[in-house]
Amino acid sequence: MDLDSDEENVNEEDYYSFLNVPKEASKEEINNAYRRLSRIYHPDKHLDPTLKAKAEIMFNKTKKAYEVLADPHKRAIYDSLGVKGLETEGWEIVQRTKTPAEIRAEYEQLAEERAERRKKQATNPTGNITISVNATDLFNPYDDDLFEDEFDEGFLARIPNIEISSMQFSQGIDFPLTQKDTCVLSGQLQTRNGNGGGGINLSWKHLFSHKSWAEVEMTAGSGPAISLKGFRTLTKRFFWNGGTILQFTPDGVRPGIMSTLAMQIDKHSIGYISYHGGIRSIFSTQLIRDTEKNRYNFSIQVGLPHSFVQLQYTRKVITQELRLKLAFKFGTFGGVVEYGAEKKVSKHSNLSFSVVCGVPSGVKLKLRLTRANQVYSCPIHLCEEIMPSPIFYATVLPLVVYVVVKKGIVEPFLKEEQSKKVEKQKQNNFNKLLEKRKEAMAAQELMQATYSRVKEEEERKKGLVIIKALYGKIIKDSKDTEVTDDIVDVTVPIQCLVKDSKLILHENSRSDLPGFYDPALGEEKMLLIIYNYHEQPHEITIKDTESIRLPKTSHRTNLT
Template sequence: MDYDSDEERPMEEDYYTFLNVAKDASKDDINTAYRRLSRLYHPDKHVEINNKQKAELLFNKTKKAYEVLSDPHRRAIYDTLGVKGLETDGLELVQKTRTPAEIREDYERLAEERAERKKNQRTNPHGFVTININATDLFDNYKDELMDELDFDDSIFPNVEVSGMTFNQSVEFPLTSKNTCTMSGTLNTKNGNGSGDVSVSWRHLYSHKAWTEVEVAAGNGPALSFKGFRTLSKRFFWNGGAMFHLTPDSIRPGLSSTIAMQIDNHSVAYLTYQGGLRSLLSTSLVRDTEYSTLNIAMQVGLPHSFVMCSFIKKMISNEMKLKIVVKAGTFGGLLEYGVEKKVSKHSNLAASVSVGVPSGVKLKIRLTRANQVYSFPIHLCEEMLPAPIFYATIVPLVTYIIIKKGFVDPFVEKEKAKKAEKNNRNNRDKLLEKKREAQAAIDLMTAAYSRILDEEEAKKGLIIVKAIYGNVVTDGSNSNPNNFEDEVIEVTIPLQCLVKDSKLILHESPKSQLPGFFDITGKDKMLHIVYNYRQQPHEVTIKDNEVLRIPKTGHKLLIVT
């Protein structure tokens, strides 16, 4: 379970079902349905204060449904987007639209504008924290031998120290839809020495094909840089920049340029040049698919040249990635393998082991939470020894399992239980509210029910003898129920009030939205009706979304004499 996920949206009101009209109902049909319900629910037709209050609630609901469906433009929005479309600011401007596609296009445009306004009202912080840990004293025994020879006092515990830290934080300030200002700062400490810098950049977006950026930085002397991006064609794009760094001793220029080519839908090739005090030329091929990512790269330059190949296997089912990297060059060589796991909606946890010459053995742990990244490189050994490789591989895995099983899973289960209880409580409250609304509708139908029943009996028309709705259990023939569970409600009065000219029509929609009905169970529901027509008994059972037209000859019961 992911307790970061959003809660489900409640079911929207179905205005068509409440008025009992078809999706393609004409304006006259909607007017007729509105007048019929108004005669039942208008507050002026009820004298008792209790009934008048019930009538106000149901009449307002009737009026709201009529106002939407009788207005062609609002009806088109409702048909395309539902109630959420009617609640969107600015949709009153789409009076000119005629098709669902045009309405959806306007809705999406307005949603983008809303998102843009929200973006302009807040910053977008990004943070990177790296803590380098030197734990080589755990496995490098030669230090102990050296201390014995020099007669040094040594602690019984290995010396594990923080050898360096890097903190980087940036904050974006959207100025307009095409201009963004970014402020960032970096602080580095290593072996007791520190440095840092702050920078301010301004990016202008010309279109989705091009942007430029100017950045001013201050730290070990001021620096000025220019960057840009440009789509050259359908398959080629370029980005690059120039930098001038003024130090106490000299001016250090820098130049970078990358051109990329889209080979196919999943593959991109890059060619990069970086110039300055040290120059290099690199090329890479990246193939990224739904199930894997392959990156092959080669670099030639100073101080090092190398070739590299990395492969990432994406485990879609459990949201996990397996990674392996092989790298060799003038610096030496290394093999890195690791795994990344999504632990919540906004958080990823990754661990990898790097084994190389002359770097030794390193364990890298990284936690990503939204736009914040926390990295912990741990240097275990300066040599390729079996022990640090084994412990770097096994200990993180065992630790993760212990923490997950001992702390995370119980916490998640507890949160899941709380959310389930909250949902059950909300569902109970909604059920009680719908039940009260259904009972209020039935109370207000009493007079109309008696009048319609007398009219139908006088002309030997359609008489609803009994109707139940809910978890109706049948013998498989879609009629003649042999058992009724407790999860049903009686809807005889509401259905009789829908009879007109000895006919009853229910349209293809959930019946729980009809006046006097409510959803007593989340299971599949059915409607069972026993009725008389021309003094002949009939019976029918239909599914919740099924169309119903009665009377029908096929519903007549055979009377055995």
């Protein structure tokens, strides 16, 4: 469950989960599920007044779920917007003659209009802060004579001189005017060795269609300028973007032009040919291949002041949300080898570091934190020559600091925040959770007759007999799991779902199944099932929304 919002309530009921049918279920599957539950919950099946009252509640829930999923119109609305979509007051719907596809289209249009209204209220701020540090005195002291007599200069003379060599700041905000028109206001400031400058940009972008757009941008700062940019999809595989810029200086108008033609080679590969003309003319070509696990980038640039060849490789470790990078760049400026890693540290944040070894640039360490649309960079120049010690420290130190900070600060903080959110959710939804628990216990009570019948039938034919089923905060492969406050016994409802010695659970949360409730709101839940099949013991533990089909030979155990 997503815990980004502190005000989040218990999820609305999932009708598919309640009926235990897949989201693509046919009308026949829905009818069969309805008949199965009706045999358990129909009030006429129970003579005891207390059980009859409980049965009426469960039968009404069953009937409501069936009425929605069996009606193509209601089902289309429910699939698009959930239960709130069925509450038609305030919504511009629903003509009964419309098809499900037309209903979905109408809701998509309404959702698009609401999204546009929200977009007008958002400024979508973007920013970039770069602070460059000169730390070459750590490994290349400016004056070695200072260390010849440590008593003459004292302790302070031995402290390395680390200074900030440059800073750059940029910030931009969007002003959506309509769904197709957007204005962007941005500004930049930079300083280097005591000298600085900056500028402010105002642009207007118009989207003609999904195939083309145009943009006009005006710049003021170190000389006013105006530029025109555009994009156009030429064919299914080719697209173009380019533009021109006019910069006004005391020496006159300086024109410039840029153009890029791209080609989609295959599903994973794309090629670019670019030209930038003006004061400096540059011609470049680039080939990018991006697959699920690897990314290759090969580029060649010819022009002034430098020409070079560059090859970059990125390995994606998806399970750990990690990217390992390696790059080579050689040209008229010299040569550079760069390696590093990028790690996703939270839902909206990425942290990366890389080590750059080059001739004649020396050794640099680059640190970068990306938080949503904000980028914070800190390149540190460690040494003007390639030496083993700065390479070693630049490689090892960021990894050590990351592990220490993550284990000692970040993970305890996130764990505490998670606990607070879960606890707040439980408090906010305490009454609803009590109601759901009461409802689940009532459902299990109503299932007793069906449970006994199904179990006896399965035992008689040596079929699928559920020995124990638990749902909640279960440690996988634990042999001593018992019912606690955050674990509920669901042996009865699981056995009732068995038909012809088979049990099928679909990719829905179990908490909405009859006889279930969520005993660990906001936390990861598992389902443990211990069962006999052909009088042989079996056991399986699965995640909350993982589909399963029993029995399976792989579930056999040595339990007696």
